[in-house]
Amino acid sequence: MSRIVYVNGEYLPEEEATVSIFDRGFLMADGVYEVTAVLEGKLTDFPGHMARLERSLAELDIQKPAEFDDLLEIHRELVRRNDVVEGGIYLQITRGAPGDRDFAFPDPETTKPTVVLFTQSKPGLANSPAAKTGIKVIAIDDIRWGRRDIKTVQLLYPSMGKMMAKAAGADDAWMVQDGAVTEGTSNNAYIVKGCTIITRGLSNDILHGITRAAVLRFAEEAQMQVEERPFTIAEAQQADEAFVTSASTFVMPVVEIDGATIGTGTPGPVAKRLREIYLEESIKAAV
Structure with a gap:
């Protein structure tokens, strides 16, 4: 069964997921990420990861794309859909895709952040x-x-x-x-x-x-x-x-x-x- 990922509000099979070639994460490494471990089907240290994510976004002046309660539900839904027992969830937020390449930051009112999440199943992670x-x-x-x-x-x-x-x-x-x-x-x-x-x-x-x-x-x-x-x-x-x-x-x-x-x-x-x-x-x- 294909892994289900999350891209900008949609849950998709991984082979159908795409991001613009003009995304600043791709062109400028202009983005932040977090990795949250999954143990026994649950998220570990989640509040800490979200607090650090908020700090990283603020330091780079990237607009927060969603309330963190919503991000928690997305994480949980991906765990459920992919039946992850042990492993992790990768979350990446970039400044978005303004439609062309420019060193200057795009207007956040017209260019929204790109949000991507995917799971990595790693059975036996705790007993490495x-x-x-x-x-x-x-x-x-x-x-x-x-x-x-x-x-x-x-x-x-x-x-x-x-x-x-x-x-x-x-x-x-x-x-x-x-x-x-x-x-x-x-x-x-x-x-x-x-x-x-x-x-x-x-x-x-x-x-x-x-x-x-x-x-x-x-x-x-x-x-x-x-x-x-x-x-x-x-x-x-x-x-x-x-x-x-x-x-x-x-x-x-x-x-x-x-x-x-x-x-x-x-x-x-x-x-x-x-x-x-x-x-x-x-x-x-x-x-």
Whole structure:
């Protein structure tokens, strides 16, 4: 059965869905997106994703196309129509298709945003084999633009980073600026030293991860120490543990950085416990 997607108010089979060649998301990467995980057929961290979406739209001065209660119903309808039990929903909003190419923004009164959503079914997402073995990362220079806190569709360099990691026999890359780790290509980065979880503080330099916020809240509720500050690759290589968080991987242990084994070379107790807590609490709170 064909996957059902949503485009500008219509639910369509994916092969019938189209967007204008003049859409500014296509021509200018002028758009934002969110990915919400689906566990047991429900949406996790949905209010957080919608709050970040609203912030991203405001930062780029893109008109909000719908009330978020309406977006919730669209998400739920796509889950229902595609029978998604585990996986995610991708939502993208662009500045729209003004009918020609121009660097200047079109008049929002005559050019409405383009809204696209689709599902990705990923059975076994919560029980990912990678979470049991951990992943390997490499370090790369962070040469992205200065507003990484806005979740835009400008993902070329993160995609290149994924390919650099693949070419090096690793799973992902951590980006480094001015000697310190910013984040992974599609996730926030952490190390553990002793009883302390260390991760870079929020700023324009990193994405304000929704999973990050939830995991740090759960960590503090579990009486774990959290320190928000920059750290280097060398410091990470000497850490007891390392891990990343994202909406699609939850809490994922990192066992090797640039060829150096982290801790015992296996997922550590802090990362494993945080993953357990996150999955348990997120499923309970899912909508």
